[in-house]
Amino acid sequence: MPYTADAPVTPPTRDELRARVPGWGADLDPADRPAFPRERRDLDSGAHWVLPEQQPELAPRERSLEHERLTPVFGTAQPVKGASGLLKKLAYARFSEGKAAHWLLLVASDRVDAIESHLASFGSLRPDQPVTQTGVRGELTHHGWRSRVGRGRVDVKHTWIDPILVAGPWVLAGALAVAATRKAVSR
């Protein structure tokens, strides 16, 4: 196709599009687009304060180095705890968001948190167990095979990795526990 000043593909006419698509062109005028312009000073957010009251800090709350103060409102859902908590506190206290170390420490702390929490659960009345928590029963109730096979799905190329990622650490931990027990018994 020669590259001329004309658009290479001519769109259908307005009438054709209106006949085919309900509401076609209803927001043609940018004034009808609620996100336009992106920044507006004339919106009423509902706020009836200049600065919100401060939520009480009942327990020390970690915050980004980039905030000069604790924000007026914050979540209190899962306070830091254990070794993962030490890593998280270090990430927040030492590195700004611009440093890769900040995020990589947080990623690492999440893995530590998972291990700590799994171990802690074994001392509780409701230990973690990966079978029900992964919802793998859905494979039986929602057509796992039929949903994947013969459908041209690209993700089937790596689906096999998931069970290894999820069950692998449990199998490995179990094998190590058995080996350690045998060694202790044989002494």
Add this chain to the structure above:
Amino acid sequence: MKAMEYRGPYKVRVTEKDIPRIEHPNDAIIRVTMAAICGSDLHLYHGLMPDTRVGSTFGHEFIGIVEEVGSSVQNLHPGQRVMVPFNIYCGSCFFCARGLYSNCHNVNPNATAVGGIYGYSHTCGGYDGGQSEFVRVPFADVGPGVIPDDISDEDALLMTDALSTGYFGAQLADIEEGDTVVVFGAGPVGLFAARSAWFMGAGRVIVVDHLDYRLQRARDFALAETVHFGEVDDVVLRLKRLTGGLGADRVIEAVGAEADGSLLQHIAGVKLKLQGGSPVALNWAIDVARKGGTVSVLGAYGPVQSAVKFGDAMNKGLTLRMNQAPVKRQWPRLMEHIRAGHFRPSELLTHRFPLEHIAEGYHVFSSKLDDIIKPVIIPAAA
């Protein structure tokens, strides 16, 4: 109360938690009647978002009944049926005062790079979410809205994120009459973006995915042409051919961190978490846009670096536009579209799971089983 609880990557369960309490005078406590699992919840579920703590309750798409309000709340009253935007925002900071509600500076102590989001890790503020029987809603006079009587629960639920985000993404693309618009991703957000592109005057809409049943929805619901990228050798080349060799005027990326299409990128970004996600769809969007065109990014990525083809974006003179949607700004116009009968968003709600079966819900949604598009979670108390 019963609540979904994250137990580490790929693992969730239902647990007993204390009912949340008023922690700030402008808080409200909402009894959740309906929640949804969002595609972006899967990023948390797969362990991709830093500082996602074990014990977290996810869920940033929910509606419910006002149970209790704090002492300074003026606009909400117990018993009202409300929809809650996924954004937590104060309404008064530098950013909120300019309408950037998704970029509030007063609600997230953990990061300045993102605002506050319900149930979306401590990186987004450390708030529990709505996949539970009750949820704490900060700034009750700002975020939640009373659901009008003529708007269904299902449509209201979708307006809390997926519908508003898709509609917002079409606006970000700066569509002009007759434009060719390519949408990557035929999940709920991509389908809503594709459908919304017509409202802005698109002349042609093409949706790209690899799931056949979702591409069927793209044809039926979004009235779009489709390309199955698993059935073509080179999806970028195919789209260039479809657009006369120049590329698309506007491209909307509605996939985000878990994109398929490159096994190497997927394993590095998603399985091994060496990047802030797999940027395959974003790179395709950059490749497919015509020179001088616009790429609207709706896909969510982690804050760690990703291998994005920025040089091509620069050399092509692209405009890259992106943000988390300022949800509440979208509602009045979206309700007008619904009332005018332009579309029925709830057509995309395909599955309902009781909260007790949420682990199964996550697995089915994550694995794209049973032709799932959008799952709804129903708490027992609802």
